[in-house]
Amino acid sequence: MSKVSSELAAKLKQSTEFNAEACYHCGTCTALCPMGYEVLPRKLFREAMLGLEEKVKARIPEIYQCLLCRMCEENCPQDVHIAENVRYLRNLINKEEMNLIK
Amino acid sequence: MPLPIAPILGILADNIKQRGSVLPISKKASTGWAKGLNLPKGGDTVIYTGQMYQLIPAIDAMSKQMAMFEESPITKLFGLGRFANKIINLSFFMSLMASKDMKVENNRILKNITGLLKKTGVEFGYLYEDDMYSGALIYDEGLDEIFVPHAKKVFEKLKKNGVKKIITVDPHTTNMMRDIYPKVVPGYDIEVQSYMEVLAEKAPEVLKQCNKELVIHDSCVYARYENMVDQPRELLKNAGIDIKLPELSGKSTHCCGGPIEALFPKKAHEIAGNRIEQLSEEGKDIVTMCPICLVNLRKAAKGKDCQLKDISDTLADAYL
Amino acid sequence: MAQKRKIGVYVCHCGGNISDYVNVEEVVEGVKNEPGVEVAKTHMFSCSDAAQQLMIDEIKEKKLDGVVVASCSPKLHMFTFRGMSERAGLNPYQYVQVNLREQCSWAHTNDKIGATEKGINLVRAGIAKCVLSHSLTAIRIETKPSALVIGAGISGMRAAVSLADMGLAVHIIEKEEEAGGWALKTALMGPEAQNGPDIAAKLIERIKQHDNIMLYTGAELTEKNGNIGDFNVKVRIKDGSEVEINIGAIIVTTGFDTYVPQEGEYGWGMDGVVELKDFRKMLNDGKVERNGKPVKDVVFIYCVGSRQKQTETCENPNSYCSRYCCTATTFTAKTLHALEEKTGQNVNQYHLYRDIRTYGKMETVYEEARNGGALFLRWDPENPPVVSEEDGRLLVKVQDELDGNDEIEIGADMVVLSTGMRPRDNEALDSILKIPVSKDGFLSEIHIKLRPVETVIDGVFIAGAAQSPKTLAESVASSLAAVAKTGGLLKKGYVDLEPLIAKVYEDKCTWCDECLKACPYGAIEKTVCGDKEIAMVIDALCKGEGACVPVCPHDAIDIEGYRDDQIVAMIDASIKDYSKAESA
């Protein structure tokens, strides 16, 4: 069971950089990702968008492991900006979880 | 225990903030390659290395160390490392361990590219110590708030030297300076072209037909971010190269794994291994066009019956 | 057997559709000596112009007084050959079609001998029927150039205006005190943000300005008599008095009701759980607040009261999809986004759906809702969302199918239920109009594809959501279809009805009223004939479907074209012994 964080959901909703609303969960990205993650990027984005904070935190290693190679993005039928979304999540984590940016 | 993300990113961030590069290297290491080439300082058009080829030997040395730390209890001490790095330039010492051969090779690559560009008749200079790292890595890691001021500094340097157009030599700098800077640096108006785009456009004369087979490893950034797929093929074809392509190539190229080298060396090595397998199925001689691809794939090719070279070496053979 | 008949029998090859399995020449041989047969032959394609002309010539030349065509199903070509008979100067009801294709050759492709035998028997029966046929004339009814529309929602009003524009007099009655229907209560509507009350006001204005339209609000139908083209109805109007109206046709646009959730269904009854229409009203007032505090998170639950399965708590499930709610709810998402933009208030939207059915053009509404940041979670009816109250807020638990069925807990300030449509509970009206209802309770058309606005009651049409859940656009489309049918009927000035209906043998009838009770169309009336009471058939109402025939204890009622003597003769003819020798 996961609880929605209204704040995280609101943040991603209002962000102009993060954009995964168009994703219709075809799984192309997951299938093509050379990292072979089960999670990236489709599920990860969904969890982030829904505001499932705990789940997103549990995915931190995967978020930083993405190569930003755009193999997924090139083939995404919905033009989701996958690599940019991953970068956005890194930025969010850098700021809010790791205190890297002050 | 995997490498701790936060302290490593912290070190990179601190380096950029304090020293202007993710991995500060000596002036000699960064500009030494241009010695004796008589490139004017600055000017309308300059060759812009973004220090990528020069940094690679240092990064390689560092990641070798890191790979040893991965899965070892030492990772616990990384937080301390970040603290220490702020006071003394720890990563600089790591860079001293860089391989000599690699330095030589990278200097040769940059020299070759300069020679190729000169042959097109394009007039250009070099910024020497003002040729700064683009910030690609910290941008990719999402350290935007540190990246943006750095990018502004880089732009100031370009302006100070009167630069209007830069000719880049690697995909990451090309992408940063062409697509990312305009978004984050107000007033940014520098024209950016990769050296291969310039070459393909000017089509200099081929002096020697090479008549051999080469396997191309496309860089994901060139192919997918910068839409640059045809130019290297054209240049090689004119040089008499019989081009071999792995199944995943062009816009569908497979990443070399390099981008995660700093944080996940093991995983990066695994990806590179997969890629080498795909490439070596097509032939023994493989060309790359990105310093990160070159070093990372070469590590994975160790002990395999194949060699990797930067594309500029082949181009130099044919065109110079 | 009465007078000697002169019947032409034409057996069709239908290319090879029939003759590949039924030996048509043998059929001709087998029937040519039947009583009354003057000529029997085959045609390659009976329905071709050339073959029809040959038959016409022969009918005229040989002065035939009956024709049997043994070909395809009468559904395909009965009217073709009736027309042919008419052109040959023969009464069309003296034409009989025998189905040798669908009911014989195609059905018995594995048994050519059997198929041929059966073919002979079928044609013999057809000939026997034809021998006993006589000429009939269509029942012509003069139509009144006026119509009644029941229900002054958007569909009804739209129909009224169009009928009036055709020059017909229109009476439109509305049960409520005000015309306009649900549109009055629906602010902005998808997909293009039209305002319901505005649409209603425009139509009301047009109705008021039209000399041809009488609008009665607070009015109800109390009685209906007469038949297609000439109905007499009584309407109780606002002041309690009754007016009598004579019209040629009726359009029923009584619309729908909204589903009201059961207590506890998706939290219904808890503070903050509201119906979609009330939430939309709130948006229209420009405030997204609950108990004075701004709403931060809102959950929408789709398919409430629609697409139900039978369970212990839901005995009479609404199995249909209500069609409008997906569009209405995604459109509400868009309206909310627009409001957020205006006020700066952020509202997270969680849409819990089963399937999104924003079909056709409405798909863009869904896309825009998503792009605006509304989140969509899919649930399986086996595991519906559960709404509860916790710490003064609502808590919705849902298993998201798009995230591996993981259970997700959403804290919400409001839960909005997308309630579906219900058929109207109009018992009094239903008993007057007698339009059949489907198992879902909506009014039934004759054929969902081919006769979508006609009912089994001639001259009474249905349109809009009274018929089935529809969006407003679809309702208006169907009401204009009903207008076209009504206009076509009334502007011509008369209507010809099939004469194949019941007839009473005065001498045999004793008025036991069994037929009256059996007739589903109310086509039987009592009348006096000489000194006795007997049954009378109201020609315009009788459909000739024959419910009265088997119940009559005195064989005093028959259906023209299917009279008892004809049926008996057909049976006799078709079981006559057939032996190979006869045809050889």
Ligand code: SF4
């Ligand atoms: S490829 Fe694009 S649309 Fe398909 S699942 Fe991945 S992000 Fe979603």
Ligand code: SF4
């Ligand atoms: S960009 Fe990241 S998620 Fe996409 S294919 Fe490459 S490694 Fe996988």
Ligand code: SF4
């Ligand atoms: S339109 Fe959508 S919400 Fe309404 S019943 Fe159909 S599927 Fe459910």
Ligand code: SF4
């Ligand atoms: S059932 Fe027969 S006998 Fe009785 S009223 Fe009807 S027609 Fe007459």
